[in-house]
Amino acid sequence: MTPYARTDMDNGRARQRRRFTNVPSHVSVTWRFTHSQYALFEGFLAYEINLGTDWFAVGLLNGMGVNQVQARFMDDPPYKSAISDSRAWFDVTATLEVKALPLPSRDEYDVLLTYVAADIAAMGDSLHRLIHESLPGPKRWD
Known part of the structure; x- marks a missing residue:
C-alpha cells in the first residue's frame, strides 16, 4: 500500500x-546463524510467532x-536460507513489515541538515563539560 494517492490529469x-x-x-x-542458532530460529517461527504471521520484537x-521495533514476515515462505560453503553458517534472508521505524525529531533533523557529525560530537563534549563540570552548586547534574 502506498502512502500517497496520485491522479493523472488530462493536461x-x-x-x-x-x-x-x-x-x-x-x-x-x-541473518547469519550457527546450526544451533538456526534451530532456535526455526523453533521461534513455529512456536512463538505462528510461522511468521504474528508480530514480534526485533532490533x-x-x-x-x-x-527494538515490531515486525512480521511478509513473504510465503517467510524466509530463504542457504548454508555456507564451509557448512558452518546458515545465511537467512527475509523481508519484514515493520510497524514504525524510528525517525529523528524535527529538531534533530534540522541539526543534521546544518552540521556534520564531527561538529555535533564537538558540541556534545562542550555541553557535557558545561553541565557536569562548570555549573556551580548542589543542583549540578551528576
Whole structure:
C-alpha cells in the first residue's frame, strides 16, 4: 500500500497527495546463524510467532541506530536460507513489515541538515563539560 494517492490529469502534471501519516516499512534483512542458532530460529517461527504471521520484537538498524521495533514476515515462505560453503553458517534472508521505524525529531533533523557529525560530537563534549563540570552548586547534574 502506498502512502500517497496520485491522479493523472488530462493536461499538465499529475497531482499527488499524502493518504496516510503512518504506513509500515518493508525492510530486507539478512541473518547469519550457527546450526544451533538456526534451530532456535526455526523453533521461534513455529512456536512463538505462528510461522511468521504474528508480530514480534526485533532490533533493527537504521539511521537512528539499533532500535527494538515490531515486525512480521511478509513473504510465503517467510524466509530463504542457504548454508555456507564451509557448512558452518546458515545465511537467512527475509523481508519484514515493520510497524514504525524510528525517525529523528524535527529538531534533530534540522541539526543534521546544518552540521556534520564531527561538529555535533564537538558540541556534545562542550555541553557535557558545561553541565557536569562548570555549573556551580548542589543542583549540578551528576
